[in-house]
Amino acid sequence: MNASAGDLFGLPPEDRTSSRYTGYTRAHWEAAADGLLKAAWKWATPGGARLDLPGPPSHSGVRSDGLEGYARTFLAAGFRVAGAGGKDPNGLLERYADGLDAGTRTPGRDDAESWPLILDHHVQGQPMVESASVALGLRLTRPWLWDRLTSDVQDRAEQWLRGALRHVPAGNNWYLFPYTVAGFLESVGRGDAETARARERASELLEHWYRGDGWYADGDGRAFDHYNGWALHLYPLLDAHLARDEEESAHHGARLREHLESFSLMFGGDGAPLHFGRSLTYRFAASAGVGLGAVTGHTPLTPGASRRVVSGSLRYFLERGAVGNDGLLSLGWHGPHAATLQTYSGPASPYWASKAFVALLAPDGHPLWASPEEAAPSEGPDRVLSVPAAGFLVQSTGADGVVRLHNHGSDHVRPDEGESAADEDPHYARLAYSTVTGPTSAENTADNHLSVVVGGARSARRRIRPLGSGHGDGWGWAASWHLPVFPAGPSTVPGLRVESVTVARGRHELRVHRVLGAPDGARAELTGWATDPDGPARSLLRGLHGWEAPESVRAPQGTAFARRVTVPRLGAEVTGTAVLVALASLTADPQAALPDEAVDATVDGVVDRVEVAGDTVTVRWAEDGARTRIAFGRGAVTADHG
Known part of the structure; x- marks a missing residue:
């Protein structure tokens, strides 16, 4: 039997006054992020460039999987530290800075630390996915990490990241990975024609894939699923929000608002998202769009209803075995479940669940945390x-x-x-x-x-x-x-x-x-x-x-x-x-x-x-x-x- 999330992560006592549905507060979210990161970092390489989590490798191989462990947990750390105004009680950013240094010294070399190169999606594509998480983590934590790096490490990191701009993504949400990399490079004064074109191309495709009602197809076909919330809405709106670009925020925010009119109904009264579509091992990442809507103000939900949905989803999985006794997220749904997975799923893949922690960008005292919880849309009338x-x-x-x-x-x-x-x-x-x-x-x-x-x-x-x-x-x-x-x-x-x-x-x-x-x-x-x-x-x-x-x-x-x-x-x-x-x-x-x-x-x-x-x-x-x-x-x- 799995240990409870409360025991594993030291969650604070429930608060049924402000959170009468879930008992979760912002402190529970911070503790969950801290617990997940502490457990994952036990599997870091000596230089911290890779987190080689235990389990069968994905089809991309163990070196790519180790980069995935670094990058996806960096997302959680980025949201955690940025939302706390730079407070880093567990010294997370120092570890990620060391890992960035070690991983970019000799990219492509077959050793314990070097990150794999970013190539075309059909050759060695997974690092392109992870480049977006690295770039977003760096952007979120810029004053406390990037700005303190030596120019040599910054240059090496830029060179590695630019691989995402120079190679071909898969024909779907992957185009938002070079878009996110370019957004970071531009935010630190390293933009150029190459970054501009990557962003233009992704924006063109995003418009082409928009079908209405707040929903994007994930590519040229008719794939509509959770990728809407944890990718197709998340990357462009978060980019505009971080850049304080009011025009782009209004454009993407209006679409997220419309998306949440229907998507917010797709969480059960127990907090579960719909078990539908691929990559379901990302679990509570399904609530990322709801959290982002609350952070940016582009949502039809009240703050109390938003917190009910995001906290309900987090608690749903923490209480049902998604986290093993070792504190690691397993490959599956509740617990391990092979049929839930795709061939690209590796030991660190579940850590795209880190996207749910975008809710932590709402600081303590924000209406998302200060307003009392209200019923989720699915808890009202039929x-x-x-x-x-x-x-x-x-x-x-x-x-x-x-x-x-x-x-x-x-x-x-x-x-x-x-x-x-x-x-x-x-x-x-x-x-x-x-x-x-x-x-x-x-x-x-x-x-x-x-x-x-x-x-x-x-x-x-x-x-x-x-x-x-x-x-x-x-x-x-x-x-x-x-x-x-x-x-x-x-x-x-x-x-x-x-x-x-x-x-x-x-x-x-x-x-x-x-x-x-x-x-x-x-x-x-x-x-x-x-x-x-x-x-x-x-x-x-x-x-x-x-x-x-x-x-x-x-x-x-x-x-x-x-x-x-x-x-x-x-x-x-x-x-x-x-x-x-x-x-x-x-x-x-x-x-x-x-x-x-x-x-x-x-x-x-x-x-x-x-x-x-x-x-x-x-x-x-x-x-x-x-x-x-x-x-x-x-x-x-x-x-x-x-």
């Missing part, structure tokens, strides 16, 4: 919110604080990339995600998935094409279509297409699918939420039209939330065009009663009647008699409710 730009439908229930994300727009497939079932990513491909459940592994039955089975092969969902979304008072909908692709035999079936609609109301989800062009002998399968039969979260999946009786399927590899999970599944024989309707539900409210399956294929107490006439589905809700109508057209879907 809400349903559509985010058309991203193709999201966000559904929260106040009784249990559970947030669900219905994904009809984010797929992490590049525009130039083909669709292959072998590349299906459980963290993007599923129909829905939540704050209390995780997706099953790629080797197990997929949760929250509509597959078509042809010749014994189950289809995957790769590229997701939105078909529309909207919301009203107490309800919302989102729709998309995808081309089923298969792992065996021909990758596609001519004419086969699946259109999917989710209607959210309360804790219930109406899931409507239209399968077109199904060959003879095909079968459709729909799965629901993967939950532990003995855990607090419970799920339901019932057929309303076209589906056979449900069954329960085991997922032996479990999820990031539970080792033992089962997945409800429906099946139906389909040929040609078929319209299928089901009701799903997920709850962690112990008082909530999940209905039993009714004889007439509706669900007692929830749905009163279902009518399917051609390509139109009409559902009458039992509670209040409201009617939901979904109409499929040629490449379009409409929905209304009343």
